[in-house]
Amino acid sequence: MTKRIVINPVTRISGFMEIQADVENNRVVDARTEGLLFRGFEKMLSGRTPFDAVYFTQRICGICSTAHSIASTLALEDAMGIIPSEQGRYLRDIIHGCEFLQNHIRHFYQYTIPDFVKLPENYPLFKAEHSDFRLPQEKNDRLAKDYMDSLDISRSAHEMLAVLGGKAPHNHGVFIGGITTQATTDKIIKIKSILRTIYNFICERMIPDVYTIADYYKDYFKIGGGYGNLLSYGCFNSYKTLGTLYINPLVHTVGITCPFNPDNITEEIEYSWYKDIQDSSKPLETDPDADMSKALAYSWVKAPRYKGLPCETGPLARQWLSGEYRNGISVMDRTIARVLEAKKIAAVMNTLLENLIPGISVQMEYDTPETAAGKGLVDTTRGALGHWLRIKNHVISFYQIITPSGWNLSTRSNNMRGTAEQALIDTPVKDMENPVEIGRTIRSFDPCISCATHVYTGGKLINTLQVV
C-alpha cells in the first residue's frame, strides 16, 4: 500500500520547502520537491538602473548573497564589454571564497549535523523527534561541541568577507571591474590570519567530524544517488597566469564528461505555470507570461535542463568533475564533498592572497549602454548560478536568474523527475511518523529556497515551486 509523507516545513534549509514522498514497503517510490521561491525578482528588476542589479539581486538570498553579486557583475561586464583586470578578479574571487566557507561550515554544522548528532536537549531549538542517533556518547559529544565551536568559525568567514566587502550579508565590495576598495597590506594580513584559523578548524575538526558520521551511517553511501548527471559552470578558473585553481566549466551526462556549452541550457515549462509558443526555450529568449490554468502544471519553476537532461550541481558535482573526489554519488558523498571542498576553497583563497598586489585600485567611471545583453555564469556554493540580462534605453529591460537550487530541486519535464526528486527514489523510511531519511537526502543538496508559495485555485491546493 502506498502512503504519502508530507514534510512542511523542511527546516534547516534557507527558505521554505515542502516534500511529498510516496512510500511503499518502507521505500520511497515517488517524490515531489516543492520548494517555492517566488517573489518575482525578474519582474522587479525590469526598469531599474543596470548597476543596481549587483546590490539588488543579493537580496534574493541572505545566506549566499555574494553569489548573486558575482553573477550579476559578470552579466553586466559581459553586456558592457568590460574585461576585469587579473587583480580585480583575484579580489572578487577572494570575497566569493569567504562566502563559500561561511556557507559550507554553516550548512555542515547547523543544517546537517542535527540529522546525525544528538544536540543538548536543554535548548528548545535542538529538540529532536527521531531516534536514529548512532554515534557513541563520546563521539556524539565531540561533534555537538563542534556544532557550538563552529559558530565562531563561520562568523569569522563573514568577518573576513567584510574586510574587503564592507559588510555581510549583502556586501558592497563586489562590483564591475573587481571590487570597489583597495586591498591594503593590513587588510590582506587580517584576512590571512582569519583564514589560517578557519583552515585549521576545517582540517582538525570538520573533516574528522564528517568521516566520523560516515563511519556510523555507511548506508547513506547507497542512498540518494539519482541520475548521476553532473554540471559545473566553473569557478576559480582560467586566470591568465595562475591558470585554473579549481574547476573549469564541465558537464558529465550519459557517462561522458565534456566541456560545458551554455547554448545547451534550456528551460522547460511543460509542468510550470507559464504559457508560451513553445515549452522549451533558451534563457535569453523569453520571459513567458504566467498561466495558472495549464492542466499539467504544478509549479512556478521553469525546469532548467542541459541537452534536455536534469543535472546535479554543487560541491559533489565539482569535486567529481575536477577529479578531487570520486568515491561515488550519494547522500554521504555529497556531504563529504562539501566538507572537503571547504578545505580546497581555503587553499585557493590562500593562493589568490599570495598573488595580490597591495593597494591596487580597479575602479573606473562606467556609463550604462543604450542597448546591450549579457550573461554571467559561475559556480557558487550550491552549484551553477546564471544571470542573464538585457538593457534597453539604459535600463534593465529583461532579467533571468537560474539558481543552483533551480537545477537540483527542479520539477519534472519530458517524463523525467527533477534531480532531487529522483535522488529520493528508493530512500528507505523506517518510521513513517519520523521520516528522518528523507530530510537527510534533501539536505545533502543544501536547498536554498526563500519562500514557499502554495496557491489555491477553485478550492484545490496547487503546489508551486519558485526559485527567486
Added chain:
Amino acid sequence: MNDTSSTCPEYNNRLKMAANLVDKVRTKYRNAALRKRCLIWLELTGCSGNIISLLDGSNPDFKYLISHMTYFIYNNSLSVSEGENAMKQLFSVLGSDYILAVEGAVATRNNGLYNIIGRMNGKPVTALEAVKKLGEKAAHVIAVGACATHGGVSAAKPNPAGCVSVQSVLNRKVIKLPGCPCHPDWFMGTLAHILLYGEPALDSSDRPLLFYSTLIHDRCPRRSYFDMGIFAKKPGDKTCMFKLGCRGPVTRTDCPTRQWNKYVNWPIEDDTPCIGCAQFGFPDAMEPFISYNITREVRK
C-alpha cells in the same frame, strides 16, 4: 546664588529631589536582573538574511543569546524539528510569555496563501495567519530588517507577492529595526533592553533611539570632504560620495561608529555609497544605488 538658597524655601528640597531621583534610577538599574524569556524568530517572505546576520553577531553572540538571554524556541533555519512537529513547537508558546521577532514581509495576495510557513494537522499555515496569531499574543513584537519593517525588497515595485510590513497586519505596537540586513547589535541591544528594563525609548516611527537617532551623514568620517565640496567620482575614491548617490544624508543608523561583522568595516569605509538599506522606503525610494555624478545633466 546665596540669595536664592536663602530666600527659596524649596531650594534644599529641590536639590534632594534630583538626588533622590538619581538614587531611584540607580537602584532600579542595579537591581535589574536579566531574566530569560521565550523567543520566537519567525521567517516570512524574505531572504533569511537577518537570521544569518544574527549568527554573525559578537558579544553577545548567538551562543550567549540561546544560553543566557532566551529560551530560543523556534526558527525555520535552525530548528532541529521538522514538519508538523516543528509547527507544534512554534505554536507551543501561545498562552505563555514570549517575545516575537519577525523577519521578512507578509505576503497578502490571495489571503496570504502566497506564503505558507508549514502545515498543522495537514492544513497549510499562511505567514499572514501565523504572524497575526503569534503577534497578537506576544509580550513584544520586533520587526527585524527592511522586509519586516516596511516591506523592503520583497515589496519592491511591482510587488508581485503583495508584500506588506508586519505592522500593517497587527493592531499593536511593533518595534522596528530597519536594515538590510538588520545589524545583530541592533537586535541584541533592543532585546537586552526589553529583558532588563522593558521597551527601549523609540522614535515616532518605533525605532529604538539607541541605534537610529542620528543621520549617517552627521557622523560620517568623510563629512569634512562634503563640507569642503570635495566629491568622489567613482567607488573606490576616498572622498565624499554624495554625488555617487550616497543615502547617508537621509539614513538614520549608527553604522559610522558601530561598523559591521565584528566591527571591521562598513559600506562607506569600503569606498561605496550608503544605499539607505536601513531607511524606510528602501529599496525603491533609495534607488539608484550607484550613479556616476548625480549632478550631471539628465539623459533625455
